[in-house]
Amino acid sequence: GAGVSQSPSNKVTEKGKDVELRCDPISGHTALYWYRQSLGQGLEFLIYFQGNSAPDKSGLPSDRFSAERTGGSVSTLTIQRTQQEDSAVYLCASSLEEGPNQPQHFGDGTRLSIL
Amino acid sequence: GQQVMQIPQYQHVQEGEDFTTYCNSSTTLSNIQWYKQRPGGHPVFLIQLVKSGEVKKQKRLTFQFGEAKKNSSLHITATQTTDVGTYFCACTGNQFYFGTGTSLTVIP
Numbered sequence: 001g002a003g004v005s006q007s008p009s010n011k012v013t014e015k016g017k018d019v020e021l022r023c024d025p026i027s028g029h030t031a032l033y034w035y036r037q038s039l040g041q042g043l044e045f046l047i048y049f050q051g052n053s054a055p056d057k058s059g060l061p062s063d064r065f066s067a068e069r070t071g072g073s074v075s076t077l078t079i080q081r082t083q084q085e086d087s088a089v090y091l092c093a094s095s096l097e098e099g100p101n102q103p104q105h106f107g108d109g110t111r112l113s114i115l
Numbered sequence: 116g117q118q119v120m121q122i123p124q125y126q127h128v129q130e131g132e133d134f135t136t137y138c139n140s141s142t143t144l145s146n147i148q149w150y151k152q153r154p155g156g157h158p159v160f161l162i163q164l165v166k167s168g169e170v171k172k173q174k175r176l177t178f179q180f181g182e183a184k185k186n187s188s189l190h191i192t193a194t195q196t197t198d199v200g201t202y203f204c205a206c207t208g209n210q211f212y213f214g215t216g217t218s219l220t221v222i223p
Contacts (some may be wrong), residue, residue, distance in 0.1 A: 033211060042203065043213040044156070070172055091157060103160040104211075 003028070006092050006109035012113045015084060021077040021110045023092030032075050033093040033104060034067060043091065049075060079112075087114045119206055121214040129222050134191040136217035137202035140176040147180060147187045152216075161189075161204060194221045 005024040013019055025032050034046040044060045051068040061067070064082075070077040079086055089109040095102035120139050124137055128134050138147065146165045150158035164180035164187060170173055171178045177190045199221050204214040 002218065035213070040218075042215045044215070048211065081178050093158075101165065102161065103163060104150075104158075104205075105160070106157040108157050 002104060004094050004105055005106035006090075008110055008111050009108060010111045010113075012067070012115065013082060016081055018078065019065050019082055019112065021079075021092075021112070022073045023077070023088050023094075025073065025075070026105055029071075029094035029096055030072065030107070031095045031097055031102065032069060033095075034075070034077050035091045035093065036061075037091055037109070038088045043058045044057030044064055046077070060114045082112075082114045084114045086113055119204060119214040121202075121204060123217055124215065125218045125220070125222045126174050127222060128194050129183050129198060131193050134194050134198070134219055136191075136202050136204075136219075138214050140185045140206060143184050145184075148205045149178060149187075149189055150203045150205060151200050151211075152203065156200075157205060158213075165210045171195050191219075192218070196221050196223055 007022045011026055015044050015067040016051045028077055031050055036044040036046055037043050047054050047057055047059055047067050052069050067077045087109050091106055091109045093104035093106045095104050117196055118141050123136050139158055146163055149161040151161055152158045158203045162178050164178055167184050168182045169180040175192045179188045189202055199219060201216045201218045203216045206212055
């Protein structure tokens, strides 16, 4: 497709369950970013990939969070043993290259609700 | 770590009034980007500033980058209801930081 695609668009799950969020970046974009946005709040940076490599994972909130990217394309963000405070919109973005001068193109996000 | 603060957090204006949001960093920035997020939508890239003292215009929007490259502003002239949304500045250090955002409400 033409834009960044994220799935599912909505996810409701029970506390303690694992969830997997998917991001399909714009074709040809080498850099991919994950953010979290709580209701009415700003964007919290989680992790970025240059190709399949994640140079800095320090933005991940806890060791329950992990992310991977394969084939330089699709990325998955996994949250294990979900907690209620994990409820948020998880946004993915991609850019043509990694670096400070690259505009980021965002997907519509996955709205995650933990019951 | 790097922090980017925006003021005000919220702004309500009458349609036709001007609006300005300010972005301030504790450290010198290599560049700054501005994004707009409509209610229920995702952030959309507006513009990037790189040079000290740079000024760029997009129709009714004027973007400025401070001389010291530690602050930036976005000014909207004669707001319209289509300007409603949250405006974020963003910068890069070791990670990609978004400002806290300014939520703009335009009253018809």
